[in-house]
Amino acid sequence: xxxxxxxxxxxxxxxxxxxxxxxxxxxxxxxxxxxxxxxxxxxxxxxxxxxxxxxxxxxxxxxxxxxxxxxxxxxxxxxxxxxxxxxxxxxxxxxxxxxxxxxxxxxxxxxxxxxxxxxxxxxxxxxxxxxxxxxxxxxxxxxxxxxxxxxxxxxxxxxxxxxxxxxxxxxxxxxxxxxxxxxxxxxxxxxxxxxxxxxxxxxxxxxxxxxxxxxxxxxxxxxxxxxxxxxxxxxxxxxxxxxxxxxxxxxxxxxxxxxxxxxxxxxxxxxxxxxxxxxxxxxxxxxxxxxxxxxxxxxxxxxxxxxxxxxxxxxxxxxxxxxxxxxxxxxxxxxxxxxxxxxxxxxxxxxxxxxxxxxxxxxxxxxxxxxxxxxxxxxxxxxxxxxxxxxxxxxxxxxxxxxxxxxxxxxxxxxxxxxxxxxxxxxxxxxxxxxxxxxxxxxxxxxxxxxxxxxxxxxxxxxxxxxxxxxxxxxxxxxxxxxxxxxxxxxxxxxxxxxxxxxxxxxxxxxxxxxxxxxxxxxxxxxxxxxxxxxxxxxxxxxxxxxxxxxxxxxxxxxxxxxxxxxxxxxxxxxxxxxxxxxxxxxxxxxxxxxxxxxxxxxxxxxxxxxxxxxxxxxxxxxxxxxxxxxxxxxxxxxxxxxxxxxxxxxxxxxxxxxxxxxxxxxxxxxxxxxxxxxxxxxxxxxxxxxxxxxxxxxxxxxxxxxxxxxxxxxxxxxxxxxxxxxxxxxxxxxxxxxxxxxxxxxxxxxxxxxx
Numbered sequence: 232x233x234x235x236x237x238x239x240x241x242x243x244x245x246x247x248x249x250x251x252x253x254x255x256x257x258x259x260x261x262x263x264x265x266x267x268x269x270x271x272x273x274x275x276x277x278x279x280x281x282x283x284x285x286x287x288x289x290x291x292x293x294x295x296x297x298x299x300x301x302x303x304x305x306x307x308x309x310x311x312x313x314x315x316x317x318x319x320x321x322x323x324x325x326x327x328x329x330x331x332x333x334x335x336x337x338x339x340x341x342x343x344x345x346x347x348x349x350x351x352x353x354x355x356x357x358x359x360x361x362x363x364x365x366x367x368x369x370x371x372x373x374x375x376x377x378x379x380x381x382x383x384x385x386x387x388x389x390x391x392x393x394x395x396x397x398x399x400x401x402x403x404x405x406x407x408x409x410x411x412x413x414x415x416x417x418x419x420x421x422x423x424x425x426x427x428x429x430x431x432x433x434x435x436x437x438x439x440x441x442x443x444x445x446x447x448x449x450x451x452x453x454x455x456x457x458x459x460x461x462x463x464x465x466x467x468x469x470x471x472x473x474x475x476x477x478x479x480x481x482x483x484x485x486x487x488x489x490x491x492x493x494x495x496x497x498x499x500x501x502x503x504x505x506x507x508x509x510x511x512x513x514x515x516x517x518x519x520x521x522x523x524x525x526x527x528x529x530x531x532x533x534x535x536x537x538x539x540x541x542x543x544x545x546x547x548x549x550x551x552x553x554x555x556x557x558x559x560x561x562x563x564x565x566x567x568x569x570x571x572x573x574x575x576x577x578x579x580x581x582x583x584x585x586x587x588x589x590x591x592x593x594x595x596x597x598x599x600x601x602x603x604x605x606x607x608x609x610x611x612x613x614x615x616x617x618x619x620x621x622x623x624x625x626x627x628x629x630x631x632x633x634x635x636x637x638x639x640x641x642x643x644x645x646x647x648x649x650x651x652x653x654x655x656x657x658x659x660x661x662x663x664x665x666x667x668x669x670x671x672x673x674x675x676x677x678x679x680x681x682x683x684x685x686x687x688x689x690x691x692x693x694x695x696x697x698x699x700x701x702x703x704x705x706x707x708x709x710x711x712x713x714x715x716x717x718x719x720x721x722x723x724x725x726x727x728x729x730x731x732x733x734x735x736x737x738x739x740x741x742x743x744x745x746x747x748x749x750x751x752x753x754x755x756x757x758x759x760x761x762x763x764x765x766x767x768x769x770x771x772x773x774x775x776x777x778x779x780x781x782x783x784x785x786x787x788x789x790x791x792x793x794x795x796x797x798x799x800x801x802x803x804x805x806x807x808x809x810x811x812x813x814x815x816x817x818x819x820x821x822x823x824x825x826x827x828x829x830x831x832x833x834x835x836x837x838x839x840x841x842x843x844x845x846x847x848x849x850x851x852x853x854x855x856x857x858x859x860x861x862x863x864x865x866x867x868x869x870x871x872x873x874x875x876x877x878x879x880x881x882x883x884x885x886x887x888x889x890x891x892x893x894x895x896x897x898x899x900x901x902x903x904x905x906x907x908x909x910x911x912x913x914x915x916x917x918x919x920x921x922x923x924x925x926x927x928x929x930x931x932x933x934x935x936x937x938x939x940x941x942x943x944x945x946x947x948x949x950x951x952x953x954x955x956x957x958x959x960x961x962x963x964x965x966x967x968x969x970x971x972x973x974x975x976x977x978x979x980x981x982x983x984x985x986x987x
Contacts, residue, residue, distance in 0.1 A: 253308065254320060254381065263308070264321035264335045264368040267388035268342065269395075295345060307338075316392070318385060323368060335366040365391025403453045410450065411462055418471045419635030422642045423485065423606060423628045426620050427756050429649035430743040431642060433483030435520065435628065436471035437635050461492040465502055472510045478638035481678060481707040481734055485518040485549060493521065493537040494530060500540040507544075513735060514545040518570060522551040523562060531565055538566055552608065555590040563597065571598050575609025575629070582618035591622055602761075616648065643775070664747040669785040670771050670778050675699045678707055678734040685710055685733060686719065697768045697780050700737045706770045706777055708737030738767065746773040750790050757783055802874040804850060805857040813873035813881050814954055820883065824948065828889035830882040830976075831942040831961045832856070832896065835969065836934040837878050839922075844907070852907050852937065853878055859899045863892060886945050893941045893976040900939045901974050908936065933972075940968035941976035957981065 257263055296317070308320040319338070327334045343362050367387040369380055410416055420434035454463040468486055475484050492499055507514050519541055521534075538548055549570035553559045554577060563571065573594065581587045598605050607619040610629030619627060632649070633642055674688060678700050685698050689712045700708035710733060718728050718736065728736055742760060744753050757769060768780040800811045808816070820827055834840075834856070841849040860872045860882060870892070871883040884892055905913055915922055921933045942964035944957065960981060968977040 257308065257322060258369060258381075261325070262323040262331070262368050262370045264323050264331060264338075264366065265384050265388045266319040266321065266335060266339050266342075267316060267365045267385070267392050268319075268339070269316045269363045269365075269389075269392040318388070331368050332366060335368065336364075339364040339366065363392040363395040365389060365393070365395070367391070403450055406450050407453055407457075407459060407463070410466055411459065416467055416470045418467065418474060420475075420638050421628060421635040422633040423483075423626055424632050424646045424649055426607075426616075426624055426627050426649060427759065428742055428744055429646045431482055431646070432626055432740070433485060433516075433518070434475075434480070434638070435485040436467075436475070436487070455489070455491075460489055461498065464488060464492055464499075465506075468503070469506060472506060472512055474638060476510050476512055479702060480638055481516070481702055481739065483516050483518055483547075483739075484512075485520045487520050487522060487551065490521060490523050490530070490534060493534045495537075500537055500544070503541065503546070504544055515547075516739070518547045518549050520549040520551045520570075520572065521566075521568075523558075528561075531562065535566060549606070553594070555594065560597075563601070563603075567601060568603060570604050570606055570626075572606045572608050572628075573624075578607050578609050578615055578619065578629075579611070580615070581622075582614050588618075588622065591619075591624070595623060613648065620649070665744070665750055665753060665771055665781060665786075666789060667746075667778075669789055670746070670781050671785075672779040673697050673699050673768075675701045675777065676733060678702045678732070678737075680733050681729075682715070682731050682733055682736055683729045686715065686729065689715065696782075698733075699770060699777060699780065700733050701777070704777075705775075706741065706743055706772070708734060708739050709741035709767065709770060709780075710737050711767060714738075738764065740764075741767065741770050743770045743772060746771050746778055750786055750793065753781075754786055754790055757786065802876065805854060805874045807857060807861070807872055807874035807880075809873065810875055813871075813875065813883075816871050816873070816883060817954065817957070826886055826945075826947050828884055828886045829944045829946065829957065829961060830884065830889060830893065831944075831965060832860070832880040832882065833940055833965070834878040835938045835940055835974075837937060839934060840907075840937050843912075844909075848907060852904070855903060855907070856880065856900060856939070859896060859903075863895060867892065889943050889945070890976075890978070893943060896941065897939060897974040897976065904937050912936070935973050938972075938974040940965065940971075940974070942968050943976055943978040944981050945978065946981040 254263060308322055311318045311320075319342070321335060321338060323331055323334075343364070365388040367384045369384045418436045420436055422434055423432045424430065425432050451460075451463065454460045468488075471484065471486055488499065503517075503519075504514070507517065519538075521538075542548065547569040548566065549572055550559070550562060550566065550568045551572050552574040553563070553571050554574045571594070573591065577587055577591060581591060595605055604625040606626040606628055607615075607624045608628055610616050610619060610627045610631045612631055615629075616627065616631050627649070632646060636642075674692075674695065676685060676688075676698055688698065689695060696712045698710045699706050700710060715736070718724050721727075742756055742764070744756065753769060758765070760767075766783050768782050769786070771778045771781055800809045801807060802809050817829075834852070837849065837852075840852065856878070857872075857874060857880070860880060864870045864872065867884060867888055869885050869888070873881045873883075875881055882892065905916075908916070912922070916936050921935055923931060923933055942961050944961050944964060946957070960979070964977050964979050968975055971977075
């Protein structure tokens with residue numbers, strides 16, 4: 232029979248201690264329920280883990296239970312902590328008679344939730360914590376015979392918890408033995424994207440997918456406890472590398488390594504070097520992702536030695552789950568990693584938390600100074616994605632960008648959502664994409680071709696300066712004639728490089744952009760590259776197909792020309808696109824066969840306002856309206872705003888969002904216009920609701936003050952409309968809107984006209 236350590240002492244003391252007396256008295260009146268919480272987790276060989284983490288959990292339980300007992304005063308009698316867990320005693324009311332077990336288990340679930348969400352446990356303890364509980368009850372006893380039945384109930388509750396953990400332990404032991412004996416870990420690969428160019432950077436190999444009954448995460452936790460962590464890591468790295476090689480992937484591969492297996496400066500580096508040679512993977516594609524929990528400064532010195540050995544082999548280092556704390560600052564300073572992966576807790580709802588935003592900004596500034604790159608982990612939705620892009624985070628990973636999956640499942644080389652969010656919406660719609668006339672078609676070679684073939688091509692075609700390296704018709708690298716000749720021109724360069732395959736010497740992280748991106752935005756991406764890539768050509772794609780390359784010189788020349796044209800065609804007051812750019816935008820949407828709404832906005836009683844308050848104040852009202860409309864672009868990436876002139880504006884959006892957009896413009900304008908009136912005008916409007924004035928023809932009219940009229944024209948197929956016909960139909964709607972006093976929108980359907 233299983234014996235409970237510490238229970239015999241408790242059994243002896245039950246005859247005379249205060250709790251025992253209370254229980255004996257209560258048992259003569261009503262049943263008493265017993266909950267036992269086992270907080271050790273699995274029975275395991277690693278007793279060091281048990282002592283450290285078990286004592287931490289029990290200590291925190293000791294601080295939580297008094298408050299929890301007070302919050303449940305109507306039921307919880309008391310609790311007793313022993314060396315392996317905690318017993319709780321619950322008074323069972325008569326109405327529980329037929330559902331004692333269910334009610335007691337509900338208490339157990341509540342306390343389990345309290346422990347996990349209210350205890351400030353170390354990350355490692357929280358990761359490994361497995362709480363099992365058992366329940367029993369005693370229906371009532373005579374006081375003279377109370378001890379033995381109570382002891383039996385305590386033992387039943389304990390045994391139920393013990394068997395739960397023992398069964399789970401056997402299952403996990405079996406799974407670990409299966410994996411270490413050659414079982415498939417089934418690694419999953421989660422994509423990591425650049426938040427600057429939207430291009431795929433690489434994958435993180437994860438072991439968090441589920442197998443038949445037991446998750447790999449639990450197996451990993453058990454491996455730590457039983458001293459099998461290094462063996463399991465080697466198996467995981469082996470499987471991840473083999474499947475990576477089989478897929479033919481040329482992006483970077485991030486593999487997870489626990490800090491503890493880096494304390495031997497020879498074991499992992501030697502294993503990795505040998506394994507990379509065995510699997511035939513270029514070490515420069517591998518990023519060792521290190522997760523820290525409680526390494527001491529002495530440990531860090533040893534780990535630094537391991538990291539230096541890995542870096543000498545060409546591998547890069549990433550620090551995993553970095554947070555805003557002193558320990559992580561020290562690790563960054565000492566280890567100088569190439570990548571910093573920000574903990575998902577710092578990314579979660581960062582758009583709503585100014586403190587998180589400021590912490591992230593500071594982390595970014597520090598990493599920038601050491602020439603590192605920041606990866607946002609756990610990006611779960613578009614709002615978080617938009618915020619980390621705005622803050623300038625380099626890369627992103629999370630469900631918003633792609634779930635863990637096998638490498639046989641294709642992912643886009645350019646992520647469409649990032650591509651949409653990275654380009655400022657106003658800039659994207661008022662500027663053209665990359666013009667075709669500056670894109671140069673370049674030769675494409677398979678990544679398995681030899682360098683000698685590329686060198687021969689450059690020699691035969693003097694005007695060609697770049698070759699695009701492809702795999703499955705997707706760009707994976709770029710070779711520059713200048714850089715290739717520089718390599719071949721070194722001592723032994725020809726013999727060293729000429730017979731290598733191109734993927735071994737190519738630039739594996741070229742800038743890849745979509746042709747629809749504005750050249751201004753692309754130039755910003757190009758100028759933010761490292762010094763050795765600053766003047767390299769840019770690969771241009773369109774919907775998954777390679778168009779060619781564009782050089783930095785051609786890009787900057789066209790951008791200068793555009794800026795001159797831009798200055799000619801924007802409104803000097805609001806700096807919004809003028810009539811020519813508005814017409815260009817309508818033509819662009821016509822080419823893309825979009826179903827849109829044209830929203831014409833102008834102000835009512837604006838002449839009256841200018842006559843009373845002057846043109847300078849009138850300009851301020853126009854600027855306020857422009858600001859309202861532009862601010863709405865943040866929430867609608869498909870929204871274009873133009874300024875025709877004076878108090879007339881044009882918005883172009885989808886038909887689906889037109890109505891809500893009009894309501895928002897009216898609400899914001901009407902709320903803010905009173906700021907531009909004098910106190911006497913505001914008082915008159917408040918008391919009488921109107922003001923007498925004259926219209927443009929000199930007739931006396933009544934007004935409610937400056938208001939806004941919106942004329943909405945829905946166009947199903949712009950291919951059937953001419954611009955002048957659209958203008959005529961908008962003017963008709965405008966007359967209807969103007970006939971209504973106050974801010975209003977009027978909506979109509981465009982009448983089709985044959986296009987000349």
